[in-house]
Amino acid sequence: MKLTERTLRIIKNADKEAEKTNKVVHPVHLLLGILLERTSVCTELNNNFPNLWDILNERAKDIKLTNDKGVSYEPFTRNIAISTKQVMENASNLMKRYKQIYLNEGHIVEAIFSSEDYSTKSIIDGLDGSRILKIVASPRDMIVSLRSYSLPDIRTNKITFRKAEQNDAISLKKFIKKEFGYGWLDSIDNGFLKDRIPIFIALDDKTILGFACFDVVRNKKGLFGPMGTTHSKRVQGIGYTLLHMCLNEMKEIGYEYAVIGEAGPLEFYEKACNAVVIPKPI
Known part of the structure; x- marks a missing residue:
């Protein structure tokens, strides 16, 4: 699976954010990683949702109580939760469906917001998903x-x-x-x-x-x-x-x-x- 350079930076950010909780990368850490990536649509997401960082950070703290030890999954340096593995696999399927060859931040966000996993759905509960998807996961004019x-x-x-x-x-x-x-x-x-x-x-x-x-x-x-x-x-x-x-x-x-x-x-x-x-x- 090929990833864009921005996606690789997002994953690196997610690894660092996971260090602050239970050491395992969850979907919330991917969203935090996107917010830390201050380029292109990631910057626009920050500008449109200035409180999103605080909301997700609070939800990330709850992960400390989980017992999920995670699994190894490149290019993450830390183990990732099963829910994160599902997100990455679904993101890869979206990439293929769109006949693209590089996995990008839009695929990841769309996979998170379309997930049926209970823990992932609890992370995005109450967020303006349609607006977030329009910014990060929709084709954009340039x-x-x-x-x-x-x-x-x-x-x-x-x-x-x-x-x-x-x-x-x-x-x-x-x-x-x-x-x-x-x-x-x-x-x-x-x-x-x-x-x-x-x-x-x-x-x-x-x-x-x-x-x-x-x-x-x-x-x-x-x-x-x-x-x-x-x-x-x-x-x-x-x-x-x-x-x-x-x-x-x-x-x-x-x-x-x-x-x-x-x-x-x-x-x-x-x-x-x-x-x-x-x-x-x-």
């Missing part, structure tokens, strides 16, 4: 400044990256239906109706491996996406390259900002292009 943007040095290896052409429409739509379903097809049709097709594709010989586009979702200007890479070829820089080919063209057109709509892997965009999560209204 924004990228293009004012000082420059195309990074990209190595393409044996993969071909190019603008899509009209005769790519059938094969691209077939690829998207197979890998991601039917949800993006209307947007792709919008792209192929434009004189200057705002779609880039990655190919191995004639086989499409991925795509990215902009200005196609509801024909909104300055909106990046959708983007997708075949599951078997992820973590090879294909998405990164396609993203920057789109951003570079958006810069050339004259956009000062690019909005990434409903981004799932937030940390990917934060690292790849310094994207920032757009705060949700309180």
Whole structure:
């Protein structure tokens, strides 16, 4: 199981918080670990729920009375409770269901709030779960400044990256239906109706491996996406390259900002292009 760097820091925080109670990591320690991670949506969670730390800290104190010795579970350095093991396994299942390859903080929070375990439910009892989930576990809009943007040095290896052409429409739509379903097809049709097709594709010989586009979702200007890479070829820089080919063209057109709509892997965009999560209204 692969974890984002932020998730690894959250786990490290949870280990430290468990040290203060019964030495075993419980789901409440994961939530405390998220609050200690002052980046991206974790910062937003802190800002929207300034009293959440005190509430969870009080509930963590009750864990001292439990007899759960826990089990070993990497990458935790301390044993984790069975309830925490269930949360991590459910989070991993959510990651797979969303066809993602890195477990992130959103998967963990969603797994905690959907748990049927009594001890876990008692930890989140009375909390504004729907609002917390909207902040941490829902796809979020992000924004990228293009004012000082420059195309990074990209190595393409044996993969071909190019603008899509009209005769790519059938094969691209077939690829998207197979890998991601039917949800993006209307947007792709919008792209192929434009004189200057705002779609880039990655190919191995004639086989499409991925795509990215902009200005196609509801024909909104300055909106990046959708983007997708075949599951078997992820973590090879294909998405990164396609993203920057789109951003570079958006810069050339004259956009000062690019909005990434409903981004799932937030940390990917934060690292790849310094994207920032757009705060949700309180």
